[in-house]
Amino acid sequence: MDQKIAIFQHVPREPAGYLETIFRQKEIPFEYIRLYDTNEVPRLRDATHLIFLGGPMSVNDEEEFPWLIQEKELIRRSVKTGQKILGICLGAQLIASAYSARVYRYVNETGWSLLDRRPDAAGIFSRFPEQFHVFQLHGETFEIPHGGRLLASGSAVRNQAFSCRNALGLQFHLELTDKIIRDWAKDLKIHQKEKIARDTPRYLAESKRLCGLIAEEFTGCSTTRTHSGFPVSSEKHD
Numbered sequence: 001m002d003q004k005i006a007i008f009q010h011v012p013r014e015p016a017g018y019l020e021t022i023f024r025q026k027e028i029p030f031e032y033i034r035l036y037d038t039n040e041v042p043r044l045r046d047a048t049h050l051i052f053l054g055g056p057m058s059v060n061d062e063e064e065f066p067w068l069i070q071e072k073e074l075i076r077r078s079v080k081t082g083q084k085i086l087g088i089c090l091g092a093q094l095i096a097s098a099y100s101a102r103v104y105r106y107v108n109e110t111g112w113s114l115l116d117r118r119p120d121a122a123g124i125f126s127r128f129p130e131q132f133h134v135f136q137l138h139g140e141t142f143e144i145p146h147g148g149r150l151l152a153s154g155s156a157v158r159n160q161a162f163s164c165r166n167a168l169g170l171q172f173h174l175e176l177t178d179k180i181i182r183d184w185a186k187d188l189k190i191h192q193k194e195k196i197a198r199d200t201p202r203y204l205a206e207s208k209r210l211c212g213l214i215a216e217e218f219t220g221c222s223t224t225r226t227h228s229g230f231p232v233s234s235e236k237h238d
Helices: 018-025 067-081 090-098 123-127 178-185 190-219
Strands: 005-009 030-034 049-052 084-088 103-117 131-142 149-154 161-164 167-170
Touching: 018 190, 049 067, 049 090, 067 084, 067 090, 067 167, 084 090, 084 190, 090 103, 090 131, 090 161, 090 167, 103 190, 123 149, 123 190, 131 190, 167 190, 178 190
Parallel strands: 005 030, 005 049, 049 084, 084 167
Antiparallel strands: 103 131, 103 149, 149 161, 161 167
16 A cells, blocks of 8 residues: 655654655655644645654643644544554654643653663564663653553653554654754753763664664555655755
8 A cells, every 4th residue: 555654743843854764765755744834734635644743832732732632633533543653752742642641741851861661562662672772852741541551661751652552652752863963952051962962973873773663663664665646755854
């Protein structure tokens, strides 16, 4: 079956990053839904997979950002119809909130941190190392929705990755590239910048490998495939 991925982007500075590289390599078409421009979720006629990216807003800010309500409704509909959904940071919180799990202010996590794969982790997380480093940039956390399964946890923030039927939520960022990390670090304190600059060469390559595993599971493609009928996005990220 031909695939087309719809990527919901909440702010310009949080693109799909390395996921774009993977999708191009596999020749899987994708398009951005730029909610910061459209301010609404459009009708998706041909998208087979959905990705919800991060953003500085809270999933609870529905008055200020009404499209958050529309995203949650779309998540519920898409899970019901069996579409694959991937939520990253804010996107993971959207999945949790869509199923009435609490999302709330908690510990700020910034930069690289160590996570533990849960011993009973299923699916693609069964192929993750027992411990792995990921990049974090968030100040809220979520409860695991009813019927969901915790896949990875951290020492400061417990709930880091979960599955809920055909939806996967990641509190952390595996999609990052050097360019995106440098851009995000511009607004951080000097000591945070310095630590990130030291840690990134140590952990980014493995982060990209894990991103590849997630993308493989998400798309079902382990080798390059050609799809016709949809243009591949021309956006590029280093």
